Amino acid sequence: GTGLVTATPEANDVEYLSPVTIGGQTLNLDFDSGSSDLWVFNTQLSRAATQGHTIYDPTKSKTFALMQGASFQISYGDGSGAAGNVGTDTVDIGGATVTQQAVELATAVSRSFVEDTNNNGLLGLAFSQLNTIQPAPQKTFFDNVKSSLAEPLFTADLRAQAAGAYEFGRVDTSKFTGEMTWVPVNTTDGFWQFTSEKFSIDGGAPQTSTAGAQAIADTGTTLLLADPAVAQAYYAQVDGAVDDEQQGGFTFPCNAQLPDLQLDVGGTMATVKGTDINFAQVDDQTCFGGLQASPAGLQIYGDIFFKSNFVAFNGGNNTLGFAQH
Ligand SMILES: O=C(CCCl)NNC1=[NH+]CCN1
Numbered sequence: 001g002t003g004l005v006t007a008t009p010e011a012n013d014v015e016y017l018s019p020v021t022i023g024g025q026t027l028n029l030d031f032d033s034g035s036s037d038l039w040v041f042n043t044q045l046s047r048a049a050t051q052g053h054t055i056y057d058p059t060k061s062k063t064f065a066l067m068q069g070a071s072f073q074i075s076y077g078d079g080s081g082a083a084g085n086v087g088t089d090t091v092d093i094g095g096a097t098v099t100q101q102a103v104e105l106a107t108a109v110s111r112s113f114v115e116d117t118n119n120n121g122l123l124g125l126a127f128s129q130l131n132t133i134q135p136a137p138q139k140t141f142f143d144n145v146k147s148s149l150a151e152p153l154f155t156a157d158l159r160a161q162a163a164g165a166y167e168f169g170r171v172d173t174s175k176f177t178g179e180m181t182w183v184p185v186n187t188t189d190g191f192w193q194f195t196s197e198k199f200s201i202d203g204g205a206p207q208t209s210t211a212g213a214q215a216i217a218d219t220g221t222t223l224l225l226a227d228p229a230v231a232q233a234y235y236a237q238v239d240g241a242v243d244d245e246q247q248g249g250f251t252f253p254c255n256a257q258l259p260d261l262q263l264d265v266g267g268t269m270a271t272v273k274g275t276d277i278n279f280a281q282v283d284d285q286t287c288f289g290g291l292q293a294s295p296a297g298l299q300i301y302g303d304i305f306f307k308s309n310f311v312a313f314n315g316g317n318n319t320l321g322f323a324q325h
Pocket residue numbers: 032034035075076077078080218220221300
């Protein structure tokens with residue numbers, strides 16, 4: 001089978017939310033290819049924490065079962081996190097269905113999740129080895145649904161300030177232009193990880209940032225966090241750009257002409273449109289860059305990258321497909 005859901009951007013495209021039906025109850029969740037837990041806001045959380053949120057009530061589901069003695073605790077690259085207990089229930093995403101999917105019920109969530117009232121939980125789409133359930137890690141929705149899909153893959157079609165889609169089981173070739181390039185994924189760390197060591201600016205001469213530099217395809221991260229050499233070289237081409245510690249990264253005059261950026265994905269260059277690199281206004285003249293330096297050694301290609309690139313995640317042969325859209 002297949003499954004298709006809309007991916008609706010929040011303000012400033014900070015994240016994208018998609019409807020998921022759990023035991024007959026539909027919540028909007030953030031699909032996150034950079035983590036591997038499915039957790040939801042639910043009736044166990046305090047009234048203060050759930051104010052404004054849509055919550056899952058396991059007592060109202062005919063198909064819910066508690067996973068005795070199981071718990072989870074997750075923290076994300078941005079410092080946010082959640083923890084709680086675990087059950088199983090029937091999970092449906094646009095027609096693709098898993099019975100007895102591990103559904104993690106938060107009993108504590110960090111402030112940023114409480115404040116983001118459109119976000120009612122996360123659905124992890126990285127590899128199951130990263131699942132945080134104890135005493136025994138559980139499989140992601142994609143791992144569970146994969147064998148029932150027409151093709152063992154899902155695609156992310158995220159758009160700048162417009163509705164996009166996640167699709168399970170097929171590559172809709174009408175969603176992109178040109179050819180799709182497939183690259184091998186290194187699953188050792190549990191991410192959709194690939195080599196990305198070259199870059200060019202506005203189609204200029206390719207430069208190497210760091211030999212062997214790795215990147216992950218991460219729909220759960222808002223920005224494009226690249227090797228510091230990439231960010232330095234890019235903003236050197238933008239008049240008035242500065243690395244502003246107070247703002248927490250590179251800013252530039254909002255009327256700046258932003259060049260396109262090419263990044264290699266497993267050896268083939270993918271383009272990130274300059275227009276997508278203007279992330280958000282931070283004061284009347286100043287804008288904050290969608291491209292920033294990655295703090296760790298790992299590059300994290302988040303939603304900014306996906307706005308220019310349609311990406312297919314193939315769990316059958318552990319490859320990633322990229323195409324401009
Ligand atoms: O945690 C990460 C980075 C993995 Cl290296 N991505 N996923 C995510 N979910 C919420 C914030 N960020």
